[in-house]
Amino acid sequence: DIQMTQSPSTLSTYVGDRVIITCRASQSISGWLAWYQQKPGKAPRLLIYKASSLQSGVPSRFSGSESGTEFTLTITSLQPDDFATYYCQQYNNHPWTFGQGTKVEIK
């Protein structure tokens, strides 16, 4: 199985900050990567697919990029609604696998 490793595991930050979350795949996934946001007690919400394509309805302060097997999710100017846990997920190889999550919390 492809291992997805996210860093950091927890991020303490302020409203208005720029946040960068990294996800590294254990082998090439050809850019087939999605990012999700999950709030406590809720289902995940799709933010980005194909590494950098923004899902319809997602604010433009979210963006994704890739460099080889390393992927980043950037949130510019963090809003109160953005405090949540973020997961990356590869869908290049079965079984599709998720990172362990990055919790973004208020400092």
Next chain:
Amino acid sequence: QEQLVESGGGLVKPGESLRLSCAASGFTFSDYYISWIRQAPGKGLELISYMSITSGYTNYADSMKGRFIVSRDNAKNQLYLQMNSLRAEDTAVYYCARGARALTSVGVFEIWGQGTMVTVSS
């Protein structure tokens, strides 16, 4: 409104079985792949299986093969997850999620249900 709604969760004893349901509405059920994904308390997300509703083709994560069985009823727009010989480590919220329409992106989970909790405990 495109929607998935899970049901059937609950408290069961180790070794027992449970069947979860996922009801789809607001879209053409048979046009998509739908997956089952679970999340143990305080943990991350884990794929169980996915199914092409059109063809019925199903694939399972290796760790789920044998005890978990997915089926569908196209007339009722429902997907099912039959879980047998349940263990304490199967305790989790179980989600169904719809993949994107494009064949290259069936693993992109655009729509999720609200989840149903399964607790396995004696």
